[in-house]
Amino acid sequence: MTIKENYRKIRKEVPDDVTIVVAAKTRTLKEIMEVIEAGATDIGENYVQEAEELYKKLGDKAEKVRWHMIGHLQKNKINTALKIFDIIQTVDSEYRALNISKRAERIDKKILVMIEVNIGEEKSKYGIEPEYEKIENLARAISKMDYLVLKGIMAMEPYSIGEKEQKAYFKKMKGFYDKLKKEFNSVDTLSIGMSDSYKTAIDEGSNMIRLGRALFGERK
Numbered sequence: 001m002t003i004k005e006n007y008r009k010i011r012k013e014v015p016d017d018v019t020i021v022v023a024a025k026t027r028t029l030k031e032i033m034e035v036i037e038a039g040a041t042d043i044g045e046n047y048v049q050e051a052e053e054l055y056k057k058l059g060d061k062a063e064k065v066r067w068h069m070i071g072h073l074q075k076n077k078i079n080t081a082l083k084i085f086d087i088i089q090t091v092d093s094e095y096r097a098l099n100i101s102k103r104a105e106r107i108d109k110k111i112l113v114m115i116e117v118n119i120g121e122e123k124s125k126y127g128i129e130p131e132y133e134k135i136e137n138l139a140r141a142i143s144k145m146d147y148l149v150l151k152g153i154m155a156m157e158p159y160s161i162g163e164k165e166q167k168a169y170f171k172k173m174k175g176f177y178d179k180l181k182k183e184f185n186s187v188d189t190l191s192i193g194m195s196d197s198y199k200t201a202i203d204e205g206s207n208m209i210r211l212g213r214a215l216f217g218e219r220k
């Protein structure tokens with residue numbers, strides 16, 4: 001199947017209220033053009049520089065989609081990131097949130113943010129510990145920052161685990177999400193589920209999935 005067919009097939013399969021974020025890392029301009037032509041509305045990037053290059057090369061098409069930062073955001077890249085991204089999904093500390101907020105204020109741009117949770121408590125991954133109190137504290141701090149709008153929470157489950165384990169992690173995230181939503185009006189998004197896990201994630205309440213390989217095939 002072509003990228004266009006893959007996208008359209010998955011778009012048809014998943015419920016309308018589930019946003020598909022295309023994980024663009026390592027993909028070519030041609031591949032990204034194709035997926036946008038197929039109707040993709042949201043592009044996720046792991047690297048600011050890659051996003052910047054892609055944004056420029058896409059021309060008019062770049063403005064037709066929403067841009068999500070889904071990788072670790074370094075402090076020295078925040079200014080550039082703010083020019084491109086509509087949503088930063090990887091906020092994992094008050095310090096990082098404050099740095100983003102200060103720079104957003106300078107350019108008078110409100111930015112949507114999500115709290116990244118290290119759901120599998122893996123050393124190799126970023127994110128806040130999977131404890132509600134910690135998530136809530138960070139959410140409170142963010143909600144006091146004038147230029148940040150808290151949109152939800154995001155997690156990347158560990159690789160190569162079975163469906164049962166995926167389910168358990170996703171249930172935990174759904175629990176955090178439900179509590180957070182009650183406390184913070186702006187919260188409406190639970191970003192969980194990737195190529196190997198999106199069906200399970202949707203069953204467990206995800207309304208934002210992030211797909212790379214399911215659309216484009218394996219990464220080289």
Ligand SMILES: *Cc1c(COP(=O)(O)O)cnc(C)c1O
Pocket residue numbers: 023025046070071156194195196210211212213214
């Ligand atoms: C790469 C990546 C994805 C997509 O992974 P696939 O397994 O290719 O679907 C989703 N989220 C994040 C944060 C990623 O870095």
